[in-house]
Amino acid sequence: MRKHIVAGNWKMNKNFSEADDLINQLVEKLESTDLGDTQLIICPPALYIELASDQSDESYFMVGAQDVSEHDNGAYTGEISADMLENMAIDYCIVGHSERRAYHHETDEQIARKVDQLLKHDLRPIVCCGEVLEEREANKQFEVVKRQIVDGLFHLTAEQFADIVIAYEPVWAIGTGKTATPEQAQEMHAYIRSLIAEKYGAEVADNTSILYGGSCKPSNAKELFANPDVDGGLIGGASLKADDFLAIAQSF
Numbered sequence: 493m494r495k496h497i498v499a500g501n502w503k504m505n506k507n508f509s510e511a512d513d514l515i516n517q518l519v520e521k522l523e524s525t526d527l528g529d530t531q532l533i534i535c536p537p538a539l540y541i542e543l544a545s546d547q548s549d550e551s552y553f554m555v556g557a558q559d560v561s562e563h564d565n566g567a568y569t570g571e572i573s574a575d576m577l578e579n580m581a582i583d584y585c586i587v588g589h590s591e592r593r594a595y596h597h598e599t600d601e602q603i604a605r606k607v608d609q610l611l612k613h614d615l616r617p618i619v620c621c622g623e624v625l626e627e628r629e630a631n632k633q634f635e636v637v638k639r640q641i642v643d644g645l646f647h648l649t650a651e652q653f654a655d656i657v658i659a660y661e662p663v664w665a666i667g668t669g670k671t672a673t674p675e676q677a678q679e680m681h682a683y684i685r686s687l688i689a690e691k692y693g694a695e696v697a698d699n700t701s702i703l704y705g706g707s708c709k710p711s712n713a714k715e716l717f718a719n720p721d722v723d724g725g726l727i728g729g730a731s732l733k734a735d736d737f738l739a740i741a742q743s744f
């Protein structure tokens with residue numbers, strides 16, 4: 493059966509001492525926090541991955557990166573390869589976040605190549621999808637998400653797909669304080685699972701964790717996670733405070 497996952501996407505936040513402080517707080521609080529079967533993941537900026545992975549051995553969270561290059565290695569200034577990430581002893585990497593799609597013009601084809609890079613290096617991709625407000629207002633959300641999933645992921649074999657985590661993040665809900673209703677989240681998650689079932693069969697679909705992201709906080713996590721197809725969250729702002737992040741992780 494699929495895992496419950498709560499992942500924190502720190503985005504471009506925290507200087508070194510603030511990052512160190514947050515990781516220490518998490519480690520300390522986790523000693524007395526029961527997360528049940530929920531897998532906790534933190535995705536700090538790349539500069540702090542080592543800081544986080546050094547601590548993750550002794551405590552209860554896994555570490556992910558926020559992005560990866562679509563290329564192997566070579567003359568790509570500023571980029572980080574999957575090979576480098578693999579060497580940092582991390583487990584996950586976010587790809588196709590809407591901020592990368594919007595500000596760095598990432599396409600579904602590039603996202604597909606990033607997914608391939610990660611799988612080649614035994615890292616589990618957390619693949620983001622989601623529509624912008626105009627698309628939802630035009631009732632195009634299903635069409636948009638289907639294109640992102642099909643073009644970004646459906647070149648994989650069923651065996652490869654078993655390592656994929658999906659995050660549905662409606663762009664209009666990210667950092668806006670405007671959360672999708674539990675019904676909107678469930679409707680889209682069930683739709684995504686039906687696409688996976690159609691392509692790879694019911695077993696693969698049942699085993700795929702589909703996370704919700706977009707203004708998820710302690711006050712709304714319970715009602716979102718209560719839905720049968722919502723398997724956890726990809727948390728932005730609220731993952732920057734240890735208490736809020738852990739409260740969300742305890743919302744199943």
Ligand code: 13P
Pocket residue numbers: 501589661665666667668669705706707708726727728729730
């Ligand atoms: P917020 O939780 O800040 O809305 O961000 C969600 C997100 O983009 C996580 O990847």
